[in-house]
Amino acid sequence: MSNNEFRRPVSIDYAPRGSMCEWCGKPAERQLTAIGGSYHNEGGLFCGPCGDEFTRAVTNAVATARSKETTTQPH
Numbered sequence: 001m002s003n004n005e006f007r008r009p010v011s012i013d014y015a016p017r018g019s020m021c022e023w024c025g026k027p028a029e030r031q032l033t034a035i036g037g038s039y040h041n042e043g044g045l046f047c048g049p050c051g052d053e054f055t056r057a058v059t060n061a062v063a064t065a066r067s068k069e070t071t072t073q074p075h
């Protein structure tokens with residue numbers, strides 16, 4: 001329940017009834033859309049575990065992009 005200390009760069013909606021996970025074909029639980037980083041506007045329907053994987057991938061991509069922005073300095 002204390003899961004919002006870190007703001008996730010993914011918007012989460014309920015999956016339409018009867019939809020399938022894009023990655024494993026199981027019944028989808030949620031519809032995820034990336035709202036930052038190189039995954040911007042990518043997303044789809046995912047079951048629980050795949051949704052967690054997707055969220056982690058997007059979060060890592062955003063974190064990587066941010067650290068590059070701050071460490072890459074023009075000469």
Ligand SMILES: [Zn+2]
Nearest residue numbers: 021024047050
């Ligand atoms: Zn899945």
